[in-house]
Every structure is written in structure tokens, then in C-alpha cells.
Amino acid sequence: MFMTFDADVLIIGAGPSGAVAAKLLRQRGYQVLVLERAEFPRFSIGESMLPQTMELLKKADMLSAIEQGDFQFKDGACFCAGNKEAIFDFGKQFSNGHTTAFQVERGKFDKILADNAAAAGADIHYSEEILDVDFSGAHPKVKAKDLKTGKLNNYQCRFVFDASGFGRVLPRLLDLETPSNFPSRQSLFTHIEDNIIDASYDRHKITVDVHPHHRDVWYWLIPFSNGRCSIGVVAEESFFEQYPGTNEERLKKLISESAKFSSLLKQANYDSRVNQITGYSANVKTLWGEHFCLLGNAGEFLDPVFSSGVTIAVKSADLAVNCVDQFLQGKTVDWQSDYAQALQKGVDTFRVYVEAWYNGDFQDIIFHENAPENVKDMICSILSGYAWDETNPYVAQSRRRLKVLTELCQLEFTADTED
Ligand SMILES: Cc1cc2nc3c(=O)[nH]c(=O)nc-3n(C[C@H](O)[C@H](O)[C@H](O)COP(=O)(O)OP(=O)(O)OC[C@H]3O[C@@H](n4cnc5c(N)ncnc54)[C@H](O)[C@@H]3O)c2cc1C
Known part of the structure; x- marks a missing residue:
């Protein structure tokens, strides 16, 4: 039967x-x-x-x-730290495939x-x-x-x-x-009417900004097509203890500490509840x-x-x-x-880059003024999600390649980058 x-x-x-x-x-x-x-x-x-x-x-x-x-x-991602900016255009990437x-x-x-x-x-x-x-x-x-x-x-x-x-x-x-091997982090986030008037602001990219005094604390700004955007901040759980008040007050205080975001969002209308997620x-x-x-x-x-x-x-x-x-x-x-x-x-490719983001190595590389373009294209592929493409040396040997890059970065990229 x-x-x-x-x-x-x-x-x-x-x-x-x-x-x-x-x-x-x-x-x-x-x-x-x-x-x-x-x-x-x-x-x-x-x-x-x-x-x-x-x-x-x-x-x-x-x-x-x-x-x-x-x-x-x-079509890309914009990382900022103070007055430094690293813009990744998904059209200029190493891997074949969709670029937007x-x-x-x-x-x-x-x-x-x-x-x-x-x-x-x-x-x-x-x-x-x-x-x-x-x-x-x-x-x-x-x-x-x-x-x-x-x-x-x-x-x-x-x-x-x-x-x-x-x-x-x-x-x-x-x-x-x-x-997880990562420390417990928390995020405060909401949707706002962004009212961004800065003509140089590119709505085609996610913007990620690093906190001015804490390299492991960062903000996101994800614009939508209707004049609204998602904003959030991520830090270790204990970091938020120094920010008393409601979630909205804490998020606004943290945004006021980012020159980039406080300038972009100076006319924003906070019209939605601020949520929090911890230990994800x-x-x-x-x-x-x-x-x-x-x-x-x-x-x-x-x-x-x-x-x-x-x-x-x-x-x-x-x-x-x-x-x-x-x-x-x-x-x-x-x-x-x-x-x-x-x-x-x-997942392990992403893990290597996430670890390097929080220990500062990845930031040293992308914000370095002499970072070589071919290396940038290979890293851009990973930021586009092609983390399984083993023809990309920064996927196939992600940890070793990133270590070499970090060392070259400390030497001001005076040596060759192998490929
Ligand atoms: C702060 C933060 C920011 C993030 N930003 C991004 C980003 O910008 N881009 C990105 O790609 N990812 C981002 N992520 C990750 C993203 O949210 C998840 O990776 C993604 O949603 C996972 O998809 P999923 O299908 O596995 O699960 P989910 O999208 O979570 O879907 C799971 C579904 O299962 C249902 N469910 C749960 N329990 C039960 C049950 N008992 N019975 C029946 N149904 C159930 C839920 O209702 C839900 O609909 C972020 C995560 C965090 C924490």
C-alpha cells in the first residue's frame, strides 16, 4: 500500500x-x-x-x-568614515552575473x-x-x-x-x-521620511557610516523609492548602556554623533516606532x-x-x-x-570580511587612498554577494589575501599585490 x-x-x-x-x-x-x-x-x-x-x-x-x-x-555601496569615502560600484566587479x-x-x-x-x-x-x-x-x-x-x-x-x-x-x-563566535550585538532601527536635499546624495546606494570614535559601531541608511528610508545603528550590546532614554532618543543621539548622517537627515521626519533587535x-x-x-x-x-x-x-x-x-x-x-x-x-567568505570589518582591517583597506583598483573590483564582487565564486582570489583564499592586503596597506601599498 x-x-x-x-x-x-x-x-x-x-x-x-x-x-x-x-x-x-x-x-x-x-x-x-x-x-x-x-x-x-x-x-x-x-x-x-x-x-x-x-x-x-x-x-x-x-x-x-x-x-x-x-x-x-x-547599484552599489558607499562606506564612510569621517571625511573618508569608499564607493563600490557593482558594475565594476570581478565576477560575472547581475550587477544591480x-x-x-x-x-x-x-x-x-x-x-x-x-x-x-x-x-x-x-x-x-x-x-x-x-x-x-x-x-x-x-x-x-x-x-x-x-x-x-x-x-x-x-x-x-x-x-x-x-x-x-x-x-x-x-x-x-x-x-556564535561574534559578540552579542544590538541594533536600533526605524523607517523615516528622510527629506534628504543634499544634491550629491546617491539614492542608488546603501550608505554605511562608521561612528567617529568607535570603529566597531556603524550606521546604515537604506533609501526606498518613496522618499522614505531605513536607518539603523549597530554596536555591541554593552555600548548602548551609555545611551539612556527611549529607543527613539537613543537612536537620535547616536545619529547626532555622525557628521554624515546628521547632515543628510537634518530635515528628516521620525514618524515611526524605533525597534531594537539584540543577539541576532x-x-x-x-x-x-x-x-x-x-x-x-x-x-x-x-x-x-x-x-x-x-x-x-x-x-x-x-x-x-x-x-x-x-x-x-x-x-x-x-x-x-x-x-x-x-x-x-x-558564508565563511563573508565571515572573514565581517571579522575584518570589526577589527578595523577592512576599513583600513577600503579607506586607503592608494587601494589598487583591481583589488577593489574583487572585493566589490564579494560586496555584490558573489562569495561562492572561487575564481575570485579574494574568495578562494579570503583570509590569506586579506591578511596580505592589510600588511600592504600598512606599507602604503608600495609593493605589488601579487595579481
Ligand atoms: C539588524 C539587521 C539588519 C539586516 N540587514 C540586512 C540587509 O540589509 N540585507 C540582507 O540581505 N539581510 C539583512 N539582514 C538579514 C536578514 O534579515 C535575514 O538574513 C533574512 O531575512 C533571512 O531570510 P529567511 O528566509 O532565512 O528568514 P526570514 O526572512 O526571517 O523568514 C522566516 C519566516 O518564518 C516564519 N516563522 C518563524 N517561526 C515560525 C514558526 N514557528 N512556524 C511557522 N513560521 C514561522 C516567520 O514569520 C518568517 O516569515 C539583517 C539582519 C539584521 C538583524
């Missing part, structure tokens, strides 16, 4: 990793059930996209839906992706929260609660993708969580098991400084779908090599 399943793959969460995985699975003809706790659109942080994400959305045939979403066009992206209100962006997956046949249940999972039998069983009616639902499937982001459903239920970096013991794997933030989250979160999320969806396709066809899958290590390659 044949077993009947509610889905080939049950996906927990309809954020970017869940929606893209659902669409890619539908392209291959699999039955997909997505259980999403929230109603869409819902707020999410993480609004600056990278070109590598667009490349992956193109593969899932979702890019044109996003292009019609009236989002803010993005968007800055997006995530409520709208995520809904477009989820609707696109649903239009391709993915069954998405909103307001349905995963309560428990059982991997002890031959096939996974999932217990969920309909948050509108209180009804408990039991599902049986052939495989589970956990795409629950910071909800981290399977890491919690299966005791997979491990601490996370890690796990394993990214997969016999009948599950962890996608996007459910697996690991590094740090927001290079806007890499959604790129890693959709890359994980792509890799996981390749593997589960083999699994569902009854073939042997090497999840460690073809999923965990393949994903980790790019």
Missing part, C-alpha cells in the same frame, strides 16, 4: 529562503506545503539586496515579479516572492505555527496550530525544510543551537539531518554589515533544492558536502 503525504517537502516559514525553495521545488514538480506563522505582508528587517540574490531570483523565475515591484534601484539590485520594504518584497511561489502551485498556509516535529519514524511528522481557529493540524511529509529565520524552529526543537548572530551544530535541512537564518546568521543575509538565505534554498531533488528520487545524497560545505564556503 502507498503512503499518502500532505507534501513532498514541508517548509517552515515563507520568508525569502522558504518562498524561493518552494518555487524551485514547484519548478521540478514536487508538492510543497509552506506553513507560515504570520499574515503577509509582515515587517522584516534586512532591506538592502545584493546582485547575487537577483541572479538566484532569476533562476527561480521570480526576478521579473520583483522588477515590477517599484522598489528602489541599487534593489532596496526593499521587506513586507512587500517577501509577499511578492510568496505570492509567486503560490501562483506556481505551492500551498501556503498563513497564521499557522509549527509546534512540534517528529523525526523518529520512517517519515517526518509535523504538528502545527492554526492561529486563527486554534485548531491543531498534523502533517506527514517526505522531507522538512526549516526556513523559519530568527524563529529557528528546528534548532530549538532538536537542540541544535550553538553560540547564531549558529548550529548541523545544517541537516536524515529528513530535514536548515535554510537561511534558521541555520546561521553572521552579521548585517555587508547585507548578506537574504543572499545566503536564497543560496541555501537553491543548494537544498538540488539535494532534496536527488533524495526524493531515491538517490544517495552527500548532504554534508553538497549542502553544508557548499553553503559554508560563501
Whole structure:
């Protein structure tokens, strides 16, 4: 007798990793059930996209839906520290592939992706929260609660993708969580009507500014297409203790300390609640098991400084779908090599640059007036999200290359840079 399943793959969460995985699975003809706790659109942080994400959305045939979403066009990143500026133009990068992206209100962006997956046949249940999972039998069983009616639902499937982001459903239920190597950082952020009148300000780029006295404290300014923008500040949790008051007062005080942001935002209208998120970096013991794997933030989250979160999320969806396709066809899958290590390659590239951002090495390089252009193009590729492109020496040997660059930087770039 044949077993009947509610889905080939049950996906927990309809954020970017869940929606893209659902669409890619539908392209291959699999039955997909997505259980999403929230109603869409819902707020999410993480609004600056990278070109590598667009490349992956193109593969899932979702890019044109996003292009019609009236989002803010993005073609690069501008890093500032005092009067120093390092501008990266994604058009001048080493890797092949898409060279532009968007800055997006995530409520709208995520809904477009989820609707696109649903239009391709993915069954998405909103307001349905995963309560428990059982991997002890031959096939996974999932217990969920309909948050509108209180009804408990039991599902049986052939495989589970956990795409629950910071909800981290399977890491919690299966005791997979491990601490991140990064210190606990906090972010204060909000959306404002920016009223920026500075003619030299480029809305096509994210702006990242370094605090004048603390190199590990930084601000973001992500403009949207409607005259509003996302602003935020990131620092170690303990740093914020010296800023008393409400979140809005603390954010405004910190912005007043940035010459760049206080000048750009002098006419801004703070009309929305200031939120805070703390201790978001996370890690796990394993990214997969016999009948599950962890996608996007459910697996690991590094740090927001290079806007890499959604790129890693959709890359994980792509890799996981390749593997589960083999699994569902009854073939042997090497999840460690073809999923965990393949994903980790790019995550580790970002990790090297994130570490170098906070210890100051990366800032020394990009703000150096003699930084060589060819090196800048290779670094630009990583900032565009092409962190898996091993033809780029700054990906293939990221730690060694960055160390050499830092040393050359201290020697004022008087020597050659090897290539
Ligand atoms: C301060 C900060 C700034 C950031 N800035 C950027 C940026 O500029 N660019 C960028 O690319 N990334 C950024 N990120 C990272 C980005 O937010 C995430 O990497 C990205 O949203 C991960 O996508 P995901 O699909 O894995 O998870 P999510 O987008 O979090 O989606 C997970 C979904 O699962 C659902 N869910 C959770 N629990 C359950 C449950 N029990 N049952 C059912 N559903 C559940 C949630 O409701 C949610 O819809 C930032 C992160 C932080 C903390």
C-alpha cells in the first residue's frame, strides 16, 4: 500500500529562503506545503539586496515579479568614515552575473516572492505555527496550530525544510543551537521620511557610516523609492548602556554623533516606532539531518554589515533544492558536502570580511587612498554577494589575501599585490 503525504517537502516559514525553495521545488514538480506563522505582508528587517540574490531570483523565475515591484534601484555601496569615502560600484566587479539590485520594504518584497511561489502551485498556509516535529519514524511528522481557529493540524511529509529565520524552529526543537563566535550585538532601527536635499546624495546606494570614535559601531541608511528610508545603528550590546532614554532618543543621539548622517537627515521626519533587535548572530551544530535541512537564518546568521543575509538565505534554498531533488528520487545524497560545505564556503567568505570589518582591517583597506583598483573590483564582487565564486582570489583564499592586503596597506601599498 502507498503512503499518502500532505507534501513532498514541508517548509517552515515563507520568508525569502522558504518562498524561493518552494518555487524551485514547484519548478521540478514536487508538492510543497509552506506553513507560515504570520499574515503577509509582515515587517522584516534586512532591506538592502545584493546582485547575487537577483541572479538566484532569476533562476527561480521570480526576478521579473520583483522588477515590477517599484522598489528602489541599487547599484552599489558607499562606506564612510569621517571625511573618508569608499564607493563600490557593482558594475565594476570581478565576477560575472547581475550587477544591480534593489532596496526593499521587506513586507512587500517577501509577499511578492510568496505570492509567486503560490501562483506556481505551492500551498501556503498563513497564521499557522509549527509546534512540534517528529523525526523518529520512517517519515517526518509535523504538528502545527492554526492561529486563527486554534485548531491543531498534523502533517506527514517526505522531507522538512526549516526556513523559519530568527524563529529557528528546528534548532530549538532538536537542540541544535550553538553560540556564535561574534559578540552579542544590538541594533536600533526605524523607517523615516528622510527629506534628504543634499544634491550629491546617491539614492542608488546603501550608505554605511562608521561612528567617529568607535570603529566597531556603524550606521546604515537604506533609501526606498518613496522618499522614505531605513536607518539603523549597530554596536555591541554593552555600548548602548551609555545611551539612556527611549529607543527613539537613543537612536537620535547616536545619529547626532555622525557628521554624515546628521547632515543628510537634518530635515528628516521620525514618524515611526524605533525597534531594537539584540543577539541576532547564531549558529548550529548541523545544517541537516536524515529528513530535514536548515535554510537561511534558521541555520546561521553572521552579521548585517555587508547585507548578506537574504543572499545566503536564497543560496541555501537553491543548494537544498538540488539535494532534496536527488533524495526524493531515491538517490544517495552527500548532504554534508553538497549542502553544508557548499553553503559554508560563501558564508565563511563573508565571515572573514565581517571579522575584518570589526577589527578595523577592512576599513583600513577600503579607506586607503592608494587601494589598487583591481583589488577593489574583487572585493566589490564579494560586496555584490558573489562569495561562492572561487575564481575570485579574494574568495578562494579570503583570509590569506586579506591578511596580505592589510600588511600592504600598512606599507602604503608600495609593493605589488601579487595579481
Ligand atoms: C539588524 C539587521 C539588519 C539586516 N540587514 C540586512 C540587509 O540589509 N540585507 C540582507 O540581505 N539581510 C539583512 N539582514 C538579514 C536578514 O534579515 C535575514 O538574513 C533574512 O531575512 C533571512 O531570510 P529567511 O528566509 O532565512 O528568514 P526570514 O526572512 O526571517 O523568514 C522566516 C519566516 O518564518 C516564519 N516563522 C518563524 N517561526 C515560525 C514558526 N514557528 N512556524 C511557522 N513560521 C514561522 C516567520 O514569520 C518568517 O516569515 C539583517 C539582519 C539584521 C538583524
